[in-house]
Amino acid sequence: MGMFDHVVYESLCGKCGKPLSGFQSKDGPCLLETLKPIDVESFHTDCRNCGAWHDYKVEVIPAQVSVTTSVFNSFMEARRCN
């Protein structure tokens, strides 16, 4: 219902290189719970420094969790690419 969950993840901005924070996902219960990437299929954040939007896709391979990212200049650009 317009809510999300927090995702514990660490990464640097693909555009400006600053540490990212505030990762969110809508794949979980969306009750502002704190989840790990393995708990969701995708999550996202925007860079507090330059505003670049980052989409993350989580792939669970046996014994391994792989996270890939797409970087966009803005939230609007990210939605357009979908």
Ligand SMILES: [Zn+2]
């Ligand atoms: Zn940035």
